[in-house]
Structure formats: C-alpha cells, structure tokens
Amino acid sequence: MTLEMRNISAGYGRHVVLRDITIPDIAAGDFVGVIGPNASGKSTMFKTLAGLLRPKGGSIHLDDTDLADLRRRDRARAVAYMPQAYGCNAILTVFESVLLALKQTTGWRVQDDNLDRVSETLAALRLSHLSERGISDLSGGQAQMVAVAQTMVRSPRVVLLDEPTSALDLHHQLSILGSVRDEMRRRGTIVMAALHDLNLAAQFCDRLVLINSGEILADGTPAEVLALPEIGKTYGVVTSLETTRRGSLFVDATLEARA
Numbered sequence: 001m002t003l004e005m006r007n008i009s010a011g012y013g014r015h016v017v018l019r020d021i022t023i024p025d026i027a028a029g030d031f032v033g034v035i036g037p038n039a040s041g042k043s044t045m046f047k048t049l050a051g052l053l054r055p056k057g058g059s060i061h062l063d064d065t066d067l068a069d070l071r072r073r074d075r076a077r078a079v080a081y082m083p084q085a086y087g088c089n090a091i092l093t094v095f096e097s098v099l100l101a102l103k104q105t106t107g108w109r110v111q112d113d114n115l116d117r118v119s120e121t122l123a124a125l126r127l128s129h130l131s132e133r134g135i136s137d138l139s140g141g142q143a144q145m146v147a148v149a150q151t152m153v154r155s156p157r158v159v160l161l162d163e164p165t166s167a168l169d170l171h172h173q174l175s176i177l178g179s180v181r182d183e184m185r186r187r188g189t190i191v192m193a194a195l196h197d198l199n200l201a202a203q204f205c206d207r208l209v210l211i212n213s214g215e216i217l218a219d220g221t222p223a224e225v226l227a228l229p230e231i232g233k234t235y236g237v238v239t240s241l242e243t244t245r246r247g248s249l250f251v252d253a254t255l256e257a258r259a
C-alpha cells in the first residue's frame, strides 16, 4: 500500500494555505512526522487528506485509488483523523465511546468481534484500566489517549494524528507513541502525526516532513531533516543536532546563537 499527495493546493475561501504540496511514496507501516511552526498548514494538510477540506488542485492516491473518487463513508473507513480538539461530554464509558467510534462507518448492530476489537485496541494502547470510566470524567491526557484509541479502532489504512501528545506527561508521551508505532507497524497502517516536539519526532518517526507557509521544505529521515539549517530558520531558533550517549538524536535549540 502506498499513499501519495500530488501537487495539492488547499485553503479556506481565498486564503491559500497549502501550496502545491507533493509527498510521495508513504508505505504501509510508515510513521511520518509532520513538523513545522504554528499556522504552517499541518492541520490543513490532515483535513485535506481526511476529505474534510476539498483541495483546490492536485490529488491524493492510496495505491491506484484517487481518494476523491471514494464515497464519504468509504473514505472515512480508509483514512481516520484525530483532530487537535477532541473531547466528549456524552454519558458513555470509555469502552462504549470506542465502540461507538468503531460502529460509525459500519452498521449499528454490535457483534462479538466488535467487542473484541475494542478490547484489543484499548489493550494495545495500555488503556484497558480506563474501560469502565466515564468519558467525561477523564483527565485531559486520558481523554487524548482515548481519542487515539477511537481513531485506531476501525483499522483504517491511514491514521492521521494531530498533535497526539500535546496533553501528555513524559511517560505517556513515550508510551502512546511507542504503542501506536508498534501496533500500526504490525497492522501495516500508515501513520502521519503532527508533532511539535522534535525530539519525540526523532525518536519515533521513520520519516519527517517539514512544512512552513504551506510548502514542504524537507522530507527525509529524522537524521537528514533535523540536521538541516532550515530547521532552525523555520522555527526562528538556533539548533544543533547531537547524538546522546544512548544513540538517540537530540535537537538542542536556543533562541539566539551562544557566544
């Protein structure tokens, strides 16, 4: 399976946000980090991929299928999107809310294997202990992790996560990204995640796409992209890429060059 964005332009009314974006050859099981400053177009890219925003030009292909040719429900089955703003005040348990997400693109009759799928997804994300909790009684971080479960449960071919770790403590950032990466690799699902933390992006992503002002500035492995001078320029900081004693990449950033 291959996902490809070809010459996509998109925006809101006359405001053009994405300018002729091409991202080729995203393969099954790839974890692609989309990095770039505030308002650079990351969410707009995800909304366009999910079919919530119609591109003004270009096309998106999943293998030989142009996603624009799919019916709404089929597209939602193929591409699942977790927006930045999530949350739910319904009187549902976590388990029920994930089941509801699963049934959104199928019939409403609940079968045993649906229940198994919900249990497996919660277990894969290490969230089983929250199953019977009320969805509206969760902390911000717990709600964010449940939103990831709601996105993954339908076994889509592409998962789009818009800042999935913004509300999580350090332990849960590592735990949720590790679980998503392992589970999605096992299922051969493509994951694209907008991430602000470049060190998390370096640790978990196979590939990084740097976007600024709606244009792709770099696309490559974390080691390639994070070493580019464009990284510092794009964020308006000075960066240097280092390797820690444990062999991890580490982006050291300051506002101004040190004397």
Ligand SMILES: Nc1ncnc2c1ncn2[C@@H]1O[C@H](COP(=O)(O)OP(=O)(O)OP(=O)(O)O)[C@@H](O)[C@H]1O
Pocket (backbone or CB within 6 Å): 012, 015, 017, 036, 037, 038, 039, 040, 041, 042, 043, 044, 045
């Ligand atoms: N619904 C909308 N209507 C009009 N303009 C919008 C809308 N949503 C986003 N924009 C504009 O599009 C541009 C890109 O926004 P987008 O949300 O894609 O950025 P982002 O990279 O996801 O930012 P952040 O990191 O702050 O979440 C911004 O200038 C924003 O103001």
